[in-house]
Amino acid sequence: MSFLSSQNQLSEPQISEFFDGCPVPAFAIDSNHLITHWNKACEHILGVSAAQMVGTKNQWKPFYLYERPVLADLIVAGSLENVVGTYYHDDDKFRSSVVIPGAVEAEKFFPHLGHDGRWLYFSAAPLRAPSGEIVGAIEVLQDVTAQKSAELDLRRMHQDLELQVVKRTHELAAANEKMEEDLRRLTAAEAELVRRNAELTEVNRKLSMTQEQLMQSEKLASIGQLAAGVAHEINNPIGYIFSNFSTLEIYIDSLLKILTAYEKLDKDRGSTVLYQELNAVRKDVEIDYLKEDIPALMSESREGITRVRKIVQDLKDFSRTDTALEWQWANLHQGIDSTLNIVNNEIKYKADVIKNYGNLPDVECLPSQINQVVMNLVVNAAHAINGGRGTISITTKVVDADVQIEVEDTGAGIAPENLSRIFDPFFTTKPVGQGTGLGLSLSYGIMQKHQGSIQVNSIMGQGTTFTLRLPIRHDAPQS
Ligand SMILES: Nc1ncnc2c1ncn2[C@@H]1O[C@H](COP(=O)(O)OP(=O)(O)O)[C@@H](O)[C@H]1O
Ligand SMILES: [Mg+2]
Known part of the structure; x- marks a missing residue:
């Protein structure tokens, strides 16, 4: 049965000719799923001839490894909603045509077609009798491989770009972190520098203190030397004053003894003029007081000289010649x-x-x-x-x-x-x-x-x- 024939329309041969001449790969099936048309473009793109296909139900063969309905079959079967999910998935972008009522579209990749496989875009529309009854379906294919690969390239590029962005963001974060670390190190180094500087200043201060101390002890040492020199110089005269003093004490003692003897003599002689003169001098010089005071003076002086001697000795000891x-x-x-x-x-x-x-x-x-x-x-x-x-x-x-x-x-x-x-x-x-x-x-x-x-x-x-x-x-x- 020819579904395209009707009065005042193109005859069957004419339609076949038109079909064959159409540059878009297309085929048609009848209500029994038998292929009625398989045009040249279809032969070309799928590598199977109309002679092999027309009159068979092998429309699935050029596409799939196992028998299954193609879009045109689904339209003819008329139970689209129920089976579409079994054969077409999200990736296949199955959808209803917005232009032709009842027409559907989908796309799929066929790895065995062409060099590296092909992306084909299918669009199938029902063929209806004047009564509106579906008497067949026509399906056209479009090779969208180039488009698809461009799209894939684009997506890949997009992904690459996103990856790059992520990578760069990471790099930037790392660089930022490194910079912060560097900054931290720099700050620490700066603090260390300040600390070292303070240390150095302290060492410097101590050094000048030590220098002061050295100068001071040098000064003390020279004062010591001076004291030792003076002590040595005084030591000699004090030495002989001390020893002379002992002799002097003995001498004075003797003189006092003689004086006492004279006094006795004078008393025995009686009151001569000479005795009276002598007595007058005695009184004048207060000889009795002198006789009492001389030993006291001598002992005091001895003590004084002893003390001077001690001080000189101490000075010598203190400033030892070390x-x-x-x-x-x-x-x-x-x-x-x-x-x-x-x-x-x-x-x-x-x-x-x-x-x-x-x-x-x-x-x-x-x-x-x-x-x-x-x-x-x-x-x-x-x-x-x-x-x-x-x-x-x-x-x-x-x-x-x-x-x-x-x-x-x-x-x-x-x-x-x-x-x-x-x-x-x-x-x-x-x-x-x-x-x-x-x-x-x-x-x-x-x-x-x-x-x-x-x-x-x-x-x-x-x-x-x-x-x-x-x-x-x-x-x-x-x-
Ligand atoms: N025995 C002490 N009793 C109280 N304070 C003292 C005594 N010895 C030292 N000092 C304190 O230590 C300070 C430093 O002593 P010092 O180094 O001898 O210097 P200076 O005696 O010249 O002040 C004194 O000024 C004083 O305040
Ligand atoms: Mg002191």
């Missing part, structure tokens, strides 16, 4: 006594000195420097005693392989906030001109040089104790 820093075995008690004598003036009006001397061996040290330390401590102690007489106790003892000297006062004490600073060079609480603030820092240095220590313990309002410790034997000789 200015070249020679380590010597020294009796510390002797050194402390000399020092106390020298600073006696500073303390005698303010405090009583109590000595609790233990049994000390000689100590290997730089004696004049230890004297310096003791002097600093004793003078500081005296300065701290204000308002009323106080006590300065000096206690010595042996502790293990060290000797310990404690200088304890009943002075004002040291404020807790100052305790950590008193050994700093130039730290002083005394008025300008009275304190240099160098005493304790020098003492600290000296004790260190002796591999010993200096420690302080103080209670405000009660007093302060400085404790020196130094090894009896100096182990590592220094230059």
